[in-house]
Amino acid sequence: MSNQDRPVERAAVCCPGLLDAPLSEHDAAELAPVFKALADPVRLRLLSMIAAQGDGEVCVCELTPEFELSQPTISHHLKLLRQAGLIDCERRGTWVYYWLLPAATDKLAALLTRPAGDRVA
Secondary structure (H helix, E strand, O other), rough: OOOOOOOOOOOOOOOOOOOOOOOOOOHHHHHHHHHHHHHOHHHHHHHHHHOOOOOEEEHHHHHHHHHHOOOOHHHHHHHHHOOOOOOEEEOOOEEEEEOOOOHHHHHHHHOOOOOOOOOOO
C-alpha cells in the first residue's frame, strides 16, 4: 500500500489539554501505554527515524543498522510502538515497511500544547 492509498488520519481529540482540565481516569488509562512506549530511548529514536522519512515510510532494513541491537530486538521495539498506535507497517516480500500514524502524535501534541499567551514558569 503506498502513502497515497492509505486513508488520511485526522487528529482525534481524546481529551482536553492538560492545562484545560485534569485527565479523566479513562483518558489517562488510554494514554498511559503510549507514553510508556515512548519512555524507552530506543523506541523514541525509532519513532523519530520513522517520522523523519521524506517519503513517509522506512524499511526495517534501514533502521536496524543504526542500533547496536539485534534485528529481533528492534522488531520487538517496533511491535510495541505499533501496539501503542504510533506507527503501522506492511510486509513486502522479505521486508517490513513502517510509517508514522499522524493522528496519534497529533493527539499527544494537542494534549501537551499550552494555550497561546499562557505564562511560562
